[in-house]
Amino acid sequence: MNKTAKRILLFLLAVLLVTGGVFAGLNWNRWFGKEDTAVTADLDENAEDYTGDREVYQGEKNTDTIDIPGFETINLKAGTTGQSVNLYNPEQNTCYFKMSLILADGTVLWESDLVAPGKAIYDLTLMEALDAGEYADTILKYECFAMDDAQTPLNGSEIKLTLNVLE
Numbered sequence: 001m002n003k004t005a006k007r008i009l010l011f012l013l014a015v016l017l018v019t020g021g022v023f024a025g026l027n028w029n030r031w032f033g034k035e036d037t038a039v040t041a042d043l044d045e046n047a048e049d050y051t052g053d054r055e056v057y058q059g060e061k062n063t064d065t066i067d068i069p070g071f072e073t074i075n076l077k078a079g080t081t082g083q084s085v086n087l088y089n090p091e092q093n094t095c096y097f098k099m100s101l102i103l104a105d106g107t108v109l110w111e112s113d114l115v116a117p118g119k120a121i122y123d124l125t126l127m128e129a130l131d132a133g134e135y136a137d138t139i140l141k142y143e144c145f146a147m148d149d150a151q152t153p154l155n156g157s158e159i160k161l162t163l164n165v166l167e
Contacts, residue, residue, distance in 0.1 A: 041096065041151060044113035050088045050120040066155060067093055068142050073162045074101075078132035081125050087112075087140075088120035095154055096145045101126075101163070104137035114145060135163035 001009075067090040076083050089097040096114040099121070103109060109126045137160050144154040 041147075042113050043096075044115050044119075044121065046112075046121055046123060047089075047115045047119035048122065050091065050118055052086050052088065052120065066095055066144050068157045068159070070159050071140060071161045073164055074138075074140070075164045075166055076126075076130065078165045078167050079129050081127070081129050083110075083124050083126060085121060085124055087115075087124075089115045089117050091118035093117040093144075095147060096151070098143040098145065100139075100141040100143075102139040102141055103135055103163075104139075114151075116147075130163075130165045132165050132167050135165065138163040 069088060069090065074085065076085075087099055094117065096116060098112055098114055100111040101109040107128075109128065109130075110124050112121055112124070115121065140159040140161055141156065142159070143156045146152040146154055
């Protein structure tokens with residue numbers, strides 16, 4: 001085989017490899033990717049646009065942090081499971097919240113689905129009605145999840161507060 005024939009053969013082989021690589025790259029996700037790439041977040045259907053008082057953001061947001069609202073007390077109504085609250089995910093966050101109210105003995109009173117940034121829970125249903133009284137060391141638990149297909153768990157927080165259950 002002469003030199004020119006070898007060069008032509010190498011050129012055709014290179015074109016074939018590049019074409020095959022491009023074809024494989026364009027079809028890779030269809031062949032080996034997930035069938036449904038849509039976000040299937042289990043968003044809380046009770047979350048709505050947040051309209052309550054909140055601090056106004058002053059300055060550039062550090063996207064490496066998550067803003068978590070703190071509470072010293074939450075007031076609930078005795079003898080009923082339907083409650084009015086003001087629990088929200090601050091608008092500047094870049095993650096979902098899952099919130100839970102847990103008594104000091106570990107009893108889970110309520111748990112949300114995922115709440116998007118800028119959304120709030122104003123009405124919730126407790127798993128059990130409470131008697132009037134003060135429930136010290138109640139935990140408002142925040143679990144944070146990335147806003148991606150995997151909903152990767154992020155840092156969270158547990159806020160100890162007093163639950164005032166009033167007549």
